Structure formats: C-alpha cells, structure tokens
Amino acid sequence: MVSQFFGLNIAASGLRAANAALNTTANNISNANTDGYSRQQVKQEATDALRVFATYGCAGAGVDTLAIERVRDSFYDVKFRNNETLLGQATQKNYYNGLIEDYLEDDGTTGFSSLFNKMQATMQSVMTAAGTTESKSAFMSSLKSVTEYFNNVYNSVQGLQADINSEVKLCADRVTSMAREIASINKQINIIEMTGTTANELRDKRDMLVDDLSKIVSVETKESPIIDENQPDRDTGATRFQVWVAGGYELVDTYEFKQMICVSRAEGAPTNQNDINGLFDIKWAGSNYKDGDKVSELANFSLDSKLIGGELQGLLAMRDGNNSQYFHGKCPAGGVEQKTDGTVVVTVNVTDSYLKDMAKCTLPPEGSIKIGAKYYKYDSWGYNGDSTYEFRLNPENISSIPDPGTNVSIGYANSYQGIPYYMEQMNEWIRHFSEEVNKIMVTGYTSDSLQGVNLLTGAMDTNSAAEYSYEQLTSLSEYKGYYFIKGGNFTVNSVVLDNSNRLATKADLTEGESEFGNLKSLKEMLDTQKIFRGASSGEFLTKVLADVALNKSNSNTLEDTYSSLEKTIKNQRLSDAGVDEDEEASNLVKYQNAYTLSSKMIQTLTEIYDRLILQTGV
Numbered sequence: 001m002v003s004q005f006f007g008l009n010i011a012a013s014g015l016r017a018a019n020a021a022l023n024t025t026a027n028n029i030s031n032a033n034t035d036g037y038s039r040q041q042v043k044q045e046a047t048d049a050l051r052v053f054a055t056y057g058c059a060g061a062g063v064d065t066l067a068i069e070r071v072r073d074s075f076y077d078v079k080f081r082n083n084e085t086l087l088g089q090a091t092q093k094n095y096y097n098g099l100i101e102d103y104l105e106d107d108g109t110t111g112f113s114s115l116f117n118k119m120q121a122t123m124q125s126v127m128t129a130a131g132t133t134e135s136k137s138a139f140m141s142s143l144k145s146v147t148e149y150f151n152n153v154y155n156s157v158q159g160l161q162a163d164i165n166s167e168v169k170l171c172a173d174r175v176t177s178m179a180r181e182i183a184s185i186n187k188q189i190n191i192i193e194m195t196g197t198t199a200n201e202l203r204d205k206r207d208m209l210v211d212d213l214s215k216i217v218s219v220e221t222k223e224s225p226i227i228d229e230n231q232p233d234r235d236t237g238a239t240r241f242q243v244w245v246a247g248g249y250e251l252v253d254t255y256e257f258k259q260m261i262c263v264s265r266a267e268g269a270p271t272n273q274n275d276i277n278g279l280f281d282i283k284w285a286g287s288n289y290k291d292g293d294k295v296s297e298l299a300n301f302s303l304d305s306k307l308i309g310g311e312l313q314g315l316l317a318m319r320d321g322n323n324s325q326y327f328h329g330k331c332p333a334g335g336v337e338q339k340t341d342g343t344v345v346v347t348v349n350v351t352d353s354y355l356k357d358m359a360k361c362t363l364p365p366e367g368s369i370k371i372g373a374k375y376y377k378y379d380s381w382g383y384n385g386d387s388t389y390e391f392r393l394n395p396e397n398i399s400s401i402p403d404p405g406t407n408v409s410i411g412y413a414n415s416y417q418g419i420p421y422y423m424e425q426m427n428e429w430i431r432h433f434s435e436e437v438n439k440i441m442v443t444g445y446t447s448d449s450l451q452g453v454n455l456l457t458g459a460m461d462t463n464s465a466a467e468y469s470y471e472q473l474t475s476l477s478e479y480k481g482y483y484f485i486k487g488g489n490f491t492v493n494s495v496v497l498d499n500s501n502r503l504a505t506k507a508d509l510t511e512g513e514s515e516f517g518n519l520k521s522l523k524e525m526l527d528t529q530k531i532f533r534g535a536s537s538g539e540f541l542t543k544v545l546a547d548v549a550l551n552k553s554n555s556n557t558l559e560d561t562y563s564s565l566e567k568t569i570k571n572q573r574l575s576d577a578g579v580d581e582d583e584e585a586s587n588l589v590k591y592q593n594a595y596t597l598s599s600k601m602i603q604t605l606t607e608i609y610d611r612l613i614l615q616t617g618v
Contacts, residue, residue, distance in 0.1 A: 013062030018595035036208035081214035087562035092314030094555035136500035154487030172260035218309030247307025271411030321418020372406035444504030444518030452504025458485035
C-alpha cells in the first residue's frame with residue numbers, strides 16, 4: 001500500500017512542472033523580439049508508476065520535468081545558411097558591378113562615346129577649315145581628352161580594386177574573430193551541459209555566429225557526443241562541435257580554431273600587369289599565430305577554389321576575375337638553361353590564342369612564376385612572336401634550378417569577368433587603336449612636307465616626361481609591340497601635342513594643302529575597320545558595357561532571388577523556432593490553470609490530512 005502522502009507528492013510534481021512551464025513561457029515572451037532567440041519548451045514525461053499490490057496493480061506517480069529545450073529544426077538551419085552563402089556572393093558582385101557600370105557609363109559629356117564623337121568632329125573640322133593651326137589644336141585637344149578618359153577610368157577601377165582588396169582582409173579578419181568566439185562558446189556550453197542542464201542561450205548565440213559566418217564563406221557544421229573511453233555507456237554531456245568553411249577547411253574543432261591571415265604580395269611580385277601593389281593572398285594559420293610571426297611556413301588558402309562561397313567568393317571574383325585568361329604553358333624538356341652569369345632562362349610553350357597576342361597580354365614585367373610545384377621570381381621575359389616565351393630568373397632569388405618538362409603558370413584562372421577582365425579589355429582596345437592610328441600617321445606628311453610621327457604613345461614613367469617612341473612600340477623583341485601602353489599611361493605624343501602643325505595631314509608629298517589624304521584614311525579606318533571584337537573603334541563602349549550590363553543584370557537577379565528565398569526560409573524557421581505571442585498567451589492560460597489545479601489538489605489533500613490527523617481520534 002502506498003503512503004497516505006503519495007497524492008501530495010504527485011500534486012507537488014505537477015506544481016513544479018507547471019511552475020517551470022510558466023517560467024519558460026515568461027522567458028519566451030520576454031525574448032519575443034530578440035534576434036536569434038529560439039523558443040523554449042519544457043520537456044516532461046509521466047513518472048514511472050508504482051506497484052501498489054491492489055487489484056488495479058499500479059498507481060501513477062506524477063510527472064517528471066526533464067529539461068528545458070530549444071525548439072529548433074536543423075533542416076531549416078542548413079537551408080538558411082546555404083542560401084546566405086549564395087546571397088552574400090551575389091550581393092558583392094551586384095554592388096561592384098554597379099560601380100564599374102557607373103565608371104563606364106556615358107553621361108553625354110565626359111563618357112567615351114561623347115569624347116570619341118567630339119574627336120571625330122574636330123578631325124573633320126581640320127579638313128573643312130583648310131587645316132588651320134586652331135583646328136589642328138582643337139583636334140589634338142579632343143584626342144587628348146579621349147586618352148585622359150582612359151587614364152581616369154583606369155585609375156578609378158584600380159582604386160576600386162584596392163577597396164575590394166581591403167574588404168577581402170576585413171572578411172578574413174571577421175572569419176577569424178567568429179572562429180575564436182565559437183571556440184570560446186563551445187567551452188562554455190560543455191562546462192554547463194556536463195552538469196546535466198542544457199545551455200540554450202549559448203547555443204542560440206553560437207547558431208547566430210554560424211549564420212553570420214555563412215554569409216562570408218560556405219559553412220558546414222557537425223556536433224557529436226564525446227565518449228568516455230573508460231565508460232562508453234556513460235553520457236558525459238559534452239559534445240564535439242566542428243565547423244568547416246570554404247569547402248573543406250576545418251575552422252573550429254571544439255576548443256581549437258584556425259585563423260585566416262592576409263599576406264600582401266611582395267612589391268614587384270604581382271600576377272597581373274594591371275593589378276595594384278599589395279593584393280592579399282590568404283594563409284591558413286593555427287590559433288597560436290600572432291602578428292609578427294613568420295608566414296612563409298603557413299598553409300595556403302586556395303583562392304581558385306569554387307567552393308569558397310559567400311561574400312569572400314564574390315570579392316575574389318571581382319578582384320581577380322580574368323574570364324579564365326591567365327598565363328599558363330609548359331616548359332619542354334631541355335627548356336631550362338643556366339647562363340654563364342648564373343641567370344636561369346626558362347622556356348615556356350603556350351597554346352591558347354590570347355597568349356599569342358601582345359594586345360591581350362597581361363603579364364607583369366617582373367613577378368612571381370610557378371614552375372612545377374615551386375614559385376620563382378623572374379626579372380624579365382621575352383616573346384618570340386609565335387608560341388614561345390622566355391623568363392629570366394635571377395640566381396640570387398632561387399635556391400634550386402627548376403625542373404624542365406613541368407607546367408608553368410602565373411596567377412590563376414578565375415572564370416568571372418571582374419576588374420582584371422575589364423582592364424584587359426580596355427588595354428586591348430587602346431593597343432589596337434594606337435597601332436592602327438600610328439600606322440597611318442607615320443606614313444603621312446605634315447602640311448610643311450615633314451615626315452609624320454606617331455600620334456599615340458604611352459608614358460614610360462609617371463615621374464618623368466619620357467614616352468615610348470614609334471620604333472620602340474613596333475619592336476617586338478625588346479618592347480613587345482604595344483604591350484607597355486595601357487589605360488594608366490595612354491597619351492598623345494607630346495611632339496604633336498606641343499606643335500599641332502606636326503600632324504600628318506597629307507598622304508604623300510604631291511598632295512596639296514587642302515587634300516588631307518592622310519586624315520581621310522584615318523577617318524575611313526575609324527568608320528570601317530574592325531579593331532576590337534569585330535567592331536569599329538567608336539563601338540568600344542558598346543561592347544564593354546554589354547559585358548558589365550549583363551553581369552550586373554545577372555547578379556541583380558540573383559540577389560533579388562536569394563533575398564526572397566532568405567525571407568521565405570527565415571519565415572519557415574521562425575514558424576518553428578520563433579516566439580508566437582498568441583501561442584505564448586494561450587500557453588500562459590494553460591499553465592496557469594495547471595498550476596492552479598495542482599495548488600487546489602494540495603489544498604484538498606491538506607484538508608484531508610487535517611481531518612485524518614487532527615480530527616480523527618485513535
């Protein structure tokens with residue numbers, strides 16, 4: 001037979017359960033507007049019944065309050081984080097594509113098409129105004145405006161690359177900071193949960209960090225119980241929480257974490273002719289790494305991985321996107337030769353057509369080259385005009401001679417059309433345009449029957465007035481054609497700019513002063529000759545704007561799509577884990593009634609015990 005106080009114990013268990021539920025409801029209501037908070041509920045079950053040795057066998061023993069747990073579905077967490085990864089990437093691409101579009105867009109006065117049309121109009125004025133000095137000066141001034149347009153765009157886009165580069169470092173620093181915080185929270189969670197309770201608020205905080213992390217890089221998590229090797233069946237309460245990012249890099253393993261370290265490329269070691277100095281490579285370091293430690297032994301983070309995801313992938317696409325056009329080839333057997341002065345010459349054979357066109361060349365004059373699995377520094381390179389390059393390695397910078405018969409590369413392939421792609425397109429037009437204009441001008445004569453000179457060139461150095469001569473621009477062996485002319489140094493020959501009468505207007509010496517045969521040839525070239533992607537000179541902006549407009553449209557569509565999905569998935573997740581005020585109000589009444597009934601039960605039993613103990617005589 002059970003104790004006379006059995007019913008009181010049952011009522012007390014109900015009172016405790018109702019009290020815990022009321023407190024949990026109060027906590028939910030208090031955090032209804034707290035970001036990242038997961039609704040909590042009391043987990044309870046019926047206490048094991050007691051055998052009472054009566055005809056009815058067993059009697060219920062009340063309720064056990066087991067735990068207060070979060071209501072959260074990991075399925076929606078995974079969906080949300082995967083979408084955040086895609087959204088972060090699309091957002092960065094959309095933003096920076098918009099800026100590039102703004103730089104290139106023609107406002108009717110200072111854009112390429114406006115300036116180019118004005119240049120053509122002033123050239124026509126030279127012919128209609130009988131070649132006066134004033135008309136020639138106006139033509140040269142308008143041509144100078146075209147070159148300055150490219151100077152400004154080139155510098156602006158380089159500045160944009162610098163901004164993106166800074167944001168890459170910011171992303172890496174944020175990843176490291178989050179990894180450190182997740183590892184710290186893991187320790188706090190295990191300390192609490194090893195006592196048998198659940199650290200709900202800390203778990204919410206950790207999940208928020210992982211959500212934020214998923215917008216920067218792709219994320220995968222795994223939580224598994226820690227087993228006591230001596231007592232495998234014992235529940236330790238501790239768990240091992242792991243986080244992988246960027247398709248396989250382990251960022252956090254319970255209390256240990258890794259760091260993403262940004263390392264500036266050395267001065268004189270760029271991978272693209274148009275890149276700014278100091279672009280960051282990313283290294284993978286342990287938690288004990290600190291500023292000032294050597295970075296040479298740190299593991300490399302693969303910038304060419306397609307699994308990085310998130311904002312970091314979008315930033316790298318915009319910073320390094322070269323439409324998969326980068327230098328690569330093979331060093332043949334016997335392709336490595338050491339000269340008597342110690343210089344090592346490496347021969348590289350290439351097959352891609354864009355590597356055989358100096359107008360499309362983006363090789364830095366000096367930089368870092370990968371031969372086989374090792375990196376070397378080259379001081380100069382040459383091209384034979386066909387399919388062979390030669391790179392000169394300074395013996396002071398190498399510890400071993402490269403092996404022949406290996407693959408060679410500079411930089412890496414990034415399939416997106418980012419800043420390097422638009423810079424290459426700009427330089428390609430400039431080089432083709434300069435070459436065709438100069439071909440015509442150097443074969444003509446001035447109105448005074450002087451031999452014509454090249455009209456377009458490039459500054460050799462930003463700190464001097466030196467310019468490339470026509471002989472240098474047409475020397476493939478030494479100066480690689482028009483390779484050294486690019487958006488940043490594109491200019492009008494100072495000889496003609498200072499004295500517009502040096503403009504070659506006549507096609508030959510027999511022409512009269514009013515015939516302008518050379519300018520007519522130039523006009524015909526501008527109107528009809530296809531110099532850039534199957535288009536005439538004045539259609540440059542149409543071609544390039546088509547690229548950036550398409551990329552902007554695609555990234556904008558993706559951002560809108562993923563933003564809509566973010567709202568949908570977030571609502572789905574909130575429907576499960578979020579606090580519904582109406583539901584909590586209903587729970588409040590329900591648990592209040594349960595508490596009241598349990599209290600009433602105790603009051604009733606109190607009266608029974610009073611009658612039994614105090615009012616019943618023995």
